[in-house]
Amino acid sequence: MGQILQVVFDALSLGSLYALAALGIALIFGVMKLVNFAHGDVIAFSVFALLWPSVDAVAIIFAGNLPWFLLIPFVLAIGAGLSVLSEIVVFRRFRRANPATMMIASFALGFVIRYFLLMLFSSRPKSISLLPALSQPVEIFGARIPLLQLITILITMAVLIGLTAFLRRTRFGLEMRAAAENFTMARMLGVRANRVIMGAFALSGALAAAIALILGSQTGTANIMMGANVMLMAFIATVIGGMGSLAGAVLAGFLLGAIATVMQTILPPDARAFRDAFVYGAVILVLIFRPQGILSARGTKERV
Amino acid sequence: MSLLSLANVSVRYGRLTAVRKVSFAMKEGEILFITGPNGAGKSSLLRAIAGVTLPANGRIDFDGHDITGRAPEDIARLGISMVPEGRDVFGGLSIEENLMVGTGMHSHERGWRARAQNELAAVYATFPILKERRHSQAGLLSGGQQQMLVIGRALMTHPRLIAIDEPSLGLAPNITDQVYERLIALQKERKLTLLIVEQSSTRAMLVGGRMMLMRGGEILLDGDARALGQSEAMQAAYFGYGDH
Numbered sequence: 001m002g003q004i005l006q007v008v009f010d011a012l013s014l015g016s017l018y019a020l021a022a023l024g025i026a027l028i029f030g031v032m033k034l035v036n037f038a039h040g041d042v043i044a045f046s047v048f049a050l051l052w053p054s055v056d057a058v059a060i061i062f063a064g065n066l067p068w069f070l071l072i073p074f075v076l077a078i079g080a081g082l083s084v085l086s087e088i089v090v091f092r093r094f095r096r097a098n099p100a101t102m103m104i105a106s107f108a109l110g111f112v113i114r115y116f117l118l119m120l121f122s123s124r125p126k127s128i129s130l131l132p133a134l135s136q137p138v139e140i141f142g143a144r145i146p147l148l149q150l151i152t153i154l155i156t157m158a159v160l161i162g163l164t165a166f167l168r169r170t171r172f173g174l175e176m177r178a179a180a181e182n183f184t185m186a187r188m189l190g191v192r193a194n195r196v197i198m199g200a201f202a203l204s205g206a207l208a209a210a211i212a213l214i215l216g217s218q219t220g221t222a223n224i225m226m227g228a229n230v231m232l233m234a235f236i237a238t239v240i241g242g243m244g245s246l247a248g249a250v251l252a253g254f255l256l257g258a259i260a261t262v263m264q265t266i267l268p269p270d271a272r273a274f275r276d277a278f279v280y281g282a283v284i285l286v287l288i289f290r291p292q293g294i295l296s297a298r299g300t301k302e303r304v
Numbered sequence: 305m306s307l308l309s310l311a312n313v314s315v316r317y318g319r320l321t322a323v324r325k326v327s328f329a330m331k332e333g334e335i336l337f338i339t340g341p342n343g344a345g346k347s348s349l350l351r352a353i354a355g356v357t358l359p360a361n362g363r364i365d366f367d368g369h370d371i372t373g374r375a376p377e378d379i380a381r382l383g384i385s386m387v388p389e390g391r392d393v394f395g396g397l398s399i400e401e402n403l404m405v406g407t408g409m410h411s412h413e414r415g416w417r418a419r420a421q422n423e424l425a426a427v428y429a430t431f432p433i434l435k436e437r438r439h440s441q442a443g444l445l446s447g448g449q450q451q452m453l454v455i456g457r458a459l460m461t462h463p464r465l466i467a468i469d470e471p472s473l474g475l476a477p478n479i480t481d482q483v484y485e486r487l488i489a490l491q492k493e494r495k496l497t498l499l500i501v502e503q504s505s506t507r508a509m510l511v512g513g514r515m516m517l518m519r520g521g522e523i524l525l526d527g528d529a530r531a532l533g534q535s536e537a538m539q540a541a542y543f544g545y546g547d548h
Contacts, residue, residue, distance in 0.1 A: 171408055178394050178405045185392040187376040188354055188385075190409030190461060 002142035007265050009140075013149040015257025016156035017211055021234030022241065022249035023163070024207040030180035030244040031200045034091060034102040038110035040231025042082055042205055045113055046212035047222045049078040051128070053120035061128065071130075075213055076206045082113075083205025084198055091201075092194075117224045125223040130216045152214050159210065160250060163203070167246075172199060180244065240286050242293025252294060256283075305368075307332045307497055308353070308384075308465060313362030315348045315521075322348035324521035325362065332464070335491060335498045335513030337529055339505045341542060345521040346501045347389055350467050353499075354386040355379040367464065381409045385463035389470045389501075391450045393457075395443025399434055402442045402453055403427060406461035420460070427456040430486055448479035455487060465497040472507060484511060505542070509533035517541050 021039065028036050050071075051061060066074060090109050094102045134148040167173035172195075179186040179196045187193055208227070215226055234249075237256050241248025259282050263275045271278075286294075306329035315323035323345040330336055338346050351357040353364060355376040364372045371379050380386070385406070394402050407420040428435035431452040437445070442453060451471055458466050471487070472480040488511060491498050502508065508515045508529040515529035517538060524541040525532055532538050 171411065174397075174401055174405060175408055177397060177401075181394045181396055182392050184356055184376065185388065185394070186405065188356065188380055188388070189406035189457065190377050190380040191405065192377050193375065 005141055005143035006145070007261055009143065009145050009149055009153070010264075011258040011261035012254070013152045013257075014261055015254035016152050017214060017230055017253075018233045018237050018257050019250045019253030020156055020159065020207050020211050021230045022237035022253040023160075023246060024204040024211075025234055025238045026241070026244060026246050026249035027200045027204045027207075029238065030246065031176065031183065031197055032091070032095065032102075033099045033244075034094075034106065035099070035235065035238075036204070037103065037106040037231065037235075038086060038113060039204065039208055039234070040227030040229075041110040041113035041117075042079055042086075042208040043212045043215065043227030043230060044117060044222075044224050045082055046075050046079040046209040047128075047216045047226065048117050048121055048224070049075065050130070050216075051121065051126065051222060056126075072213065075209045077209075079207075079209025079212065080202040080205040083201045083208065087198055087201040091197075095193075114224055121222075121224065123224055125221045127220055128216060128222050129220060130213065134217055148214075148217055152218075155210065155214070159207070163246075172196075176200065236280075236283055240283060240293055242295045245293065245295045248293055248295035255294075306330055307334075307367055308499075309365045310353070311363045311365075313349070313352060313364060314360045315345065315352050315357055316360040317348075321360075322521055323352065323359075326518075326521075326523055327362075328516065328523065328526065330465075330497060330499065332497055333491075333495045335488075335511065336500070337505070337508035337511075337513060337515045338499070338501045338518055339503065339508060339515060339542075340518035342503065344518040346518050347469055348521075349518070350386065350388075350469050350499070350501055353379075353467060354384065354388075356386075377409075380406070380461065380463075383462075383464035385458035385461050385466045387454045387458050387466065387468040387471070389473060391447070391454050393442040393445070393450050393453055395441065397442055398439050399442050399445070399453060400424070400438040403434075403457050403460050406457060409461060423460050423462070427459055430459075430490065431456055447474050448476070448483065451475060451479075451483050452486070455483070455490075459490065463496070465499060467499040467501075469501045470503065471500065472502060480507070505529070505533045505538065519544065 024039055025036060028034055086109055090105055091102065094105050134151060136147050137144040138147050138150060167177055175186065175191045176196055176199060179191055183193070211230060215230070216222060233256055234253065237252040238249045240255070241250070241252035256279065260275065260279050263278050264272060267275060267278065309329035311327050312325045313323060313327070314321060314325055326349060338349065340346055348357060352359045355371065355374050355378070358373055362372070363370060366379070366382055366384060369382055371382065394405065403424060404420065407416070407423070410416040410419070433449055434453060434456060442450065445453060471483055475483065484507065487498070490496060505515060511529070513529050515527065515532050516523050517525040519541060525537060
């Protein structure tokens with residue numbers, strides 16, 4: 001019983017990370033058909049924003065020493081700010097370009113952010129202790145769950161509920177949903193394209209920063225490549241979920257987390273090193289049977 | 305003074321010219337039908353007015369503003385509401401949400417929420433079926449109901465001019481009658497200016513007003529709908545007799 005519970009919590013917390021990241025990608029894809037591969041680098045940037053530039057192995061904490069009620073808004077603002085800035089400086093110029101061009105631009109932007117971090121911090125991973133109180137375990141029905149895992153899951157649930165409420169109950173949410181279905185039509189009804197797109201980037205960046213906080217606390221290291229793996233899984237989740245479908249992205253994120261965790265448990269020890277190969281195998285199977293994704297999005301109309 | 309005026313407007317897609325140096329003007333409260341065969345450039349003309357397609361040259365003025373090449377949202381905010389061909393409802397949104405999308409453009413004004421509610425009540429009074437189904441997904445409506453929804457949605461923005469692309473497309477004749485009946489009633493009630501694109505001239509002759517015939521990207525005829533509809537010039541121009 002305790003062991004099963006342990007697996008469930010592992011799956012939920014890993015799935016939470018993937019779901020949050022997939023949501024960040026799907027939000028932007030929904031309004032401008034851009035697959036933003038710089039998303040992973042926004043995650044890394046948000047962690048490094050807590051440190052002073054240095055090439056030492058031990059990080060010099062800058063904002064990381066703030067109390068949590070200041071630290072969290074600070075990091076979220078950094079992520080949202082960088083994301084909005086990337087829209088204004090880079091993606092706005094590609095609005096009328098085709099999706100492939102925009103995707104390549106996002107790769108380029110990702111490299112710029114990553115090498116900017118490399119220049120300031122070097123590629124050596126740094127040990128940091130973010131919110132150390134969270135690594136203590138708590139006991140639930142005989143399973144010892146790290147407090148952080150529990151908080152990750154709770155935060156993700158809160159974010160999902162909050163975002164749903166935002167999209168369903170606010171004027172801005174209504175405009176975003178309309179724009180995601182048919183951008184041109186929304187504009188012909190007076191919905192401001194720039195505002196909606198910047199809103200999507202801000203939300204997406206804040207989600208990336210939330211992941212940065214969780215990853216940073218979980219691993220205790222800051223690494224310029226730390227967003228890459230999550231980004232890849234999140235991208236796969238948005239594809240499986242049905243490009244642009246927010247619910248699909250979240251669902252597929254949790255599904256991937258569950259598959260990865262279960263594989264880790266049931267695969268024979270010798271095969272565990274190849275866990276990701278099995279996960280990707282499962283992805284291929286899903287796509288063979290549902291090439292349009294689990295929940296395919298409406299509104300495949302072109303944007304202007 | 306005219307409400308909408310176009311001067312030498314051309315629309316090109318690559319090497320294809322869809323609209324060729326079109327000029328015309330509309331007075332406030334006027335009903336203008338643009339008819340013509342498939343590929344005449346009618347929809348391209350509407351898209352250029354709405355700001356969705358950038359005109360290659362020429363100038364479009366609305367209510368004293370030069371709107372040539374302005375963003376669709378700016379043009380909508382000046383008072384042109386576009387109902388595109390194929391009834392672009394937001395299928396995943398409820399009917400009421402569809403209607404409310406466009407009201408945000410007035411959110412800087414005082415009391416806009418109350419006005420939006422009044423407007424909503426008025427649209428529901430005109431189209432009772434929409435009220436009945438206001439919480440269901442718009443994608444589940446029939447073609448006729450969707451047409452009513454997009455007209456209602458256009459009205460919600462308080463426009464001075466509504467441009468409608470083929471409102472009868474894919475609708476049964478009696479449903480088309482209903483849609484037009486409400487549309488014309490609304491036009492009279494609110495002194496709306498209507499720019500309607502239809503392939504055939506029958507509807508224009510029934511409703512009356514002004515009619516223009518487009519073919520090959522140009523306006524060939526312009527005049528009273530009923531008089532023009534019965535003329536031989538109309539037949540000749542529509543089918544292009546004697547051209548080749």
